[in-house]
Structure formats: C-alpha cells, structure tokens
Amino acid sequence: MLGLIFLLSISPIQDTLHLRVLSINDLHGAPSTRTYSFSEGRLVGGVAVLAATMDSAEAECNCVTIRVAAGDLMQGTLQSNVVYGKSIIEALNALELDVAAIGNHEFDWGVDSLKARMEESRFPWLAANVFYTDTGERPEWARPYTILEAGGIRIGIVGYITSSTPTIVRPIMVEGLSFVRGAESLADILQEVRTAGVDFTIIVGHAATFCNDDRCGESIQLAEELSTEIVDLIVGGHDHRVAATEANGIPVVEAWSNGRAVGVVDLYKTRDGSVSHSMHIDTTYADAVQPNPAVVAVMSEYESLIDSMANRTITTLEHALPRDGSQYALGNLFADAIRAGTGADVGLTNNGGIRADLDAGTVTYGELFQVHPFGNLLSRVTVTGAELIATFEHSLMRGRPRVHISGATVTYDSERPAGERVVEVRLSSGEVVDPAASYILAVPDFVAQGGDGFPLSELPRETLNADVLDSIIALLQSDGSALADLDRPRMIDRVAPSLD
Ligand SMILES: [Zn+2]
Known part of the structure; x- marks a missing residue:
C-alpha cells in the first residue's frame, strides 16, 4: 500500500523530464561588457553579465539546468592572453560551467598550456574526435565524454572539435594529432554513453552551424549523419553565428560569440521516450541583470593587472x-x-x-x-x-x-x-x-x-x-x-x- 501511494505521489513529476541547457560558445576571452553597433548604446556581455543571464534563465525555469560551452573560450583579449587564459578559467569556474568542448583556439598556446588550464578548470574539457596520428588512440588529456547527473536526470555529453583545426592553428601546436571529421569518429563513444544509461545525449561541438547554397557547417553535417534516436541536441560554435534551428529533426543551437548571447534550450522527455524541445537565444544586455558577484570578484583582480597596459x-x-x-x-x-x-x-x-x-x-x-x-x-x-x-x-x-x-x-x-x-x-x-x-x-x-x-x-x-x-x-x-x-x-x- 505504501509503495502504491509513493508511486502515485511522484508519477506527475516523473511523467516528463525537463532539462534546460544554457549554452555559450566562442567567448574569446571577452571578460568585460561593452557596447556594439547593434546595441544602441546599451552594454552587452562580459562574463559577470553572462553568468547573471544564466542565473536568471535558471531561476525563471525552476527546472534542472546545465551550463555548457562549445569551445574557443580563452583566446582573444589582453585580460585573458597575458595569463594564457587562466583568468577566463577562473571566471568560468565562478560561473559554474558544467562542461566545455575544446575549440581550435584552445591549442594556440600549445597542449602543455591547455593541460595546465584543464587542471585549473572545475569542469571537464571534451573532444571525442581527436586522435594521436601514429597510434590512433585518443589523447589522455582529451576526454571524449562525460555524464552529468543533475536533479535525478542523467545527461551524456560528447565533445567534438572542428576537423579544420590543423589548418587554422599554428601547425606546430597540433603536430601528431588528427582531428577526424564526422559522426563515424564518435560512434564508439555515443554507444558507450548509451550503454551507460542516460536520459539525454548532447553533443557539445566546436563546429559551425551555418548552411549556404554549397554546404553546411560540421554541426549540421553531424546532425544529418546521426538521428534523434542517438542525439537530443547539438550545441555548436566556431562560426560566431546565432542559430536556433533543427537539422534532421535534431535541435542545433549556437549563441553568437564573445559572450553577447546565451542559448536557452528546453528538452522534454515523456515516459514513452519521445523528446521534444523549444529554444531561443538571449542577448546578454547588462542593464537587464545584476552582474554575478563571484565573477566580478575574479575579473576585477585581472582588470587591474592589465589596466595600465590596456x-x-x-x-x-x-x-x-x-x-x-x-x-x-x-x-x-x-x-x-x-x-x-x-x-x-x-x-x-x-x-x-x-x-x-x-x-x-x-x-x-x-x-x-x-x-x-x-x-x-x-x-x-x-x-x-x-x-x-x-x-x-x-x-x-x-x-x-x-x-x-x-x-x-x-x-x-x-x-x-x-x-x-x-x-x-x-x-x-x-x-x-x-x-x-x-x-x-x-x-x-x-x-x-x-x-x-x-x-x-x-x-x-x-x-x-x-x-x-x-x-x-x-x-x-x-x-x-x-x-x-x-x-x-x-x-x-x-x-x-x-x-x-
Ligand atoms: Zn573556432
């Protein structure tokens, strides 16, 4: 009898799982708010505003929420580059990022610097399609996937990095590494994630979402090669676009660049296993939120470090x-x-x-x-x-x-x-x-x-x-x-x- 009451009392909650995925990509070391030509004088972005935008998207949902970033996070500003990205890692720790994909620019200071940054990160860095050219093995520092557990929901997250990396990074920085294109390179990992038992599978990829007459970016190509049976969401990046689209039935999101926007994707899974979604992109207007104080504290230290230089x-x-x-x-x-x-x-x-x-x-x-x-x-x-x-x-x-x-x-x-x-x-x-x-x-x-x-x-x-x-x-x-x-x-x- 007790068991039945228990079942009845929780069944309305378990009927549908609701997961909100908050995403960024291509932060490019942008720690501070600034105006842009589109913003009509309003300040936009900065990691503290980004974090606060995520905080409010989480609060308004009152659901299970995760925070993901699709690569190219560190390269690009004095505040980041003078310390080889260390300041941005600290800011992203304070933002409580759950997972990041490795982007091509993560290799700009060499694998040793990347490894040092990974050690400082309170979140894993993922890339499932990077291999040592000679052995065909995945490098020990590039984790292919992680499984997050949040609010009773298990989420498998697989990393992907653009296969163009060797030609767009200084070649000596990626010597001996192969960046394999397409879903085939992820097949064993996606299988492993499925076997581990997850409620949702997400690819976080530093891979483009554009489509023009000739061709589509690698995130869209991945979607075409996979199916909704295998993947519930692809978070893309690299081409600095705004995308809230669908390819082959799979939702694909990209939130611009430099912290100017956050992707907000709601995934719903019913008891019969079918998944539906809704999504939008929020511009990170600074006047819409109170900057996240933990991030402000981290960044102000680095701002003063570089003030006289900048x-x-x-x-x-x-x-x-x-x-x-x-x-x-x-x-x-x-x-x-x-x-x-x-x-x-x-x-x-x-x-x-x-x-x-x-x-x-x-x-x-x-x-x-x-x-x-x-x-x-x-x-x-x-x-x-x-x-x-x-x-x-x-x-x-x-x-x-x-x-x-x-x-x-x-x-x-x-x-x-x-x-x-x-x-x-x-x-x-x-x-x-x-x-x-x-x-x-x-x-x-x-x-x-x-x-x-x-x-x-x-x-x-x-x-x-x-x-x-x-x-x-x-x-x-x-x-x-x-x-x-x-x-x-x-x-x-x-x-x-x-x-x-
Ligand atoms: Zn990139």
Whole structure:
C-alpha cells in the first residue's frame, strides 16, 4: 500500500523530464561588457553579465539546468592572453560551467598550456574526435565524454572539435594529432554513453552551424549523419553565428560569440521516450541583470593587472577602420606593417588574423590587441615569382581574396577557374613579377607554417623575434605618410572591380 501511494505521489513529476541547457560558445576571452553597433548604446556581455543571464534563465525555469560551452573560450583579449587564459578559467569556474568542448583556439598556446588550464578548470574539457596520428588512440588529456547527473536526470555529453583545426592553428601546436571529421569518429563513444544509461545525449561541438547554397557547417553535417534516436541536441560554435534551428529533426543551437548571447534550450522527455524541445537565444544586455558577484570578484583582480597596459594610447584615428568586404584599409595597414617590419619585397596577411574593427578616435593598446590577439611573429619567406603567384592563387581559391598585401598589386579574374585566376602581379617598383626570379615575402608565422593551407611551409624562411602587433604599432606611430595609401585596393578583380 505504501509503495502504491509513493508511486502515485511522484508519477506527475516523473511523467516528463525537463532539462534546460544554457549554452555559450566562442567567448574569446571577452571578460568585460561593452557596447556594439547593434546595441544602441546599451552594454552587452562580459562574463559577470553572462553568468547573471544564466542565473536568471535558471531561476525563471525552476527546472534542472546545465551550463555548457562549445569551445574557443580563452583566446582573444589582453585580460585573458597575458595569463594564457587562466583568468577566463577562473571566471568560468565562478560561473559554474558544467562542461566545455575544446575549440581550435584552445591549442594556440600549445597542449602543455591547455593541460595546465584543464587542471585549473572545475569542469571537464571534451573532444571525442581527436586522435594521436601514429597510434590512433585518443589523447589522455582529451576526454571524449562525460555524464552529468543533475536533479535525478542523467545527461551524456560528447565533445567534438572542428576537423579544420590543423589548418587554422599554428601547425606546430597540433603536430601528431588528427582531428577526424564526422559522426563515424564518435560512434564508439555515443554507444558507450548509451550503454551507460542516460536520459539525454548532447553533443557539445566546436563546429559551425551555418548552411549556404554549397554546404553546411560540421554541426549540421553531424546532425544529418546521426538521428534523434542517438542525439537530443547539438550545441555548436566556431562560426560566431546565432542559430536556433533543427537539422534532421535534431535541435542545433549556437549563441553568437564573445559572450553577447546565451542559448536557452528546453528538452522534454515523456515516459514513452519521445523528446521534444523549444529554444531561443538571449542577448546578454547588462542593464537587464545584476552582474554575478563571484565573477566580478575574479575579473576585477585581472582588470587591474592589465589596466595600465590596456589603456595606453597608441594613436588617434580620424576615420574608423572597419572590416568591410574582402579588401579594406585595416587589412592594408596590416600588410604594410608586416612588410615594413621585415624589409621584404611583398607583405601578406591572412584576413582571419584580423579579428576586430577599429573605431575612430583614440586607439588604445587593449583595442589593438583585440584586433590581433594571437602574438604571431614576423616571418621572411624566400619565394620564386611562381611560388608568390601560387600563394596569391591560394588566397583566391574561393573567388574573392582572403588576404591583404603590400608592395604589389594583383589583378585577377574571378570568373576563371580556381588556380588560374591571377592575371598579373606588379610590384610597387612597376616591375612585373618574374616567375623564375627570387623574392622575399613577409607573412605572419601562422601563414609561413602553412596555416590556412598556404603553400609556404616547405620554403626557406626566417622567423624574426618581432611580432605583428608591434609592427602595426610602429607603423601607426610613424609619420602620417605611411598611412596615406591604405584605401587603394591592391587585389583587383578585372571582372567586377567595383563589387568590393
Ligand atoms: Zn573556432
């Protein structure tokens, strides 16, 4: 009799399990609130506001809630980078994060630094699709999954990292590691999680959620290769998008980047095992919450550590330098600085290394640091004219240039097939590049090492003990004539020169 009463009394609660998943991705070391062009003067983000937004999403639900992060959490600001991400780990501990996926930028300071950060984390870091290339084993430091138990609900969480990692991280940082694409790489782990008995299975992946006419990001591809029988939710990241979508019936969420939003996903599982969901993305407006005091306490210590460094004025800009289109003045400034810092014939920088816009007015070191936080060093690569042209062809693989250059003008034809688009390369001296002659090409060491797939890693090179950011500062602080030529495009499409 007692047993029956017990059963009756708890059955309404057990009928449906309700789990709320609060997600972030691509925090990129962003500890402080700031305004954005979209926010109309309102302050957004910062880890303390992020934590408070999660706190209120948890309070309003009064349900079982977990907090997950889909990678690229540490790289990107002075407050984080001067201590190799340690400050962000402490902030995420205070935010009571439950689990994080390893992102490509988690490798920026090498595996040893990552391991040190993992030891300081009160949450596990996951990646199930990373293997040692020689043995095929998963590295001992990359846990493939974890099982969280919260409020009587068991949640299996599997980590995934973009398979493009080896080409977008300095290659020496991920030497000997393979990043395997697709659901096949997770099959044994998903089976193990199922065998362990869980109520929900979630993939937290540093993997893109976009879809365009040609292709979809890896999170969407994973969903297509899996089924709702196996996975209940995919939390994505890497492409800094807002996504609250469904692929192959599986909900897929991504909450922008830099702490500007939180993904809120409600999963419901009925007694017959069927799962339904609802989801939305909350922008983290600072005036909507009281900053989480535990996070404020952690970050204020680091803020004061870097204050004098971050607030140093470097220059004053008359005009803003935004990243519009594929060729813009800020990119030309990068390329000019790289060339000037090395005395090379030609300078080149990958657009992916330019991470933020510069506003008009006072430019501080902290702001410049966010434009190029990676600490890339300057490299001088000895190339033949033919290798130089091949480098430009590589940058035009997708039709539009993905680089900025200095010391040369490249005319190309976007309607020609990939690999045959360069029409002419003319140096600043007026001379046309001779395929058989030898030149010095200056690039960030990331590019010299073959990052982004540039065909330079086998060529003779010298890496200087001088970094890209310092060469940009030197150029900004030189007399104005060095900045006079930034608006002139240097990679010109002869088909549609005006389209850029
Ligand atoms: Zn990423």
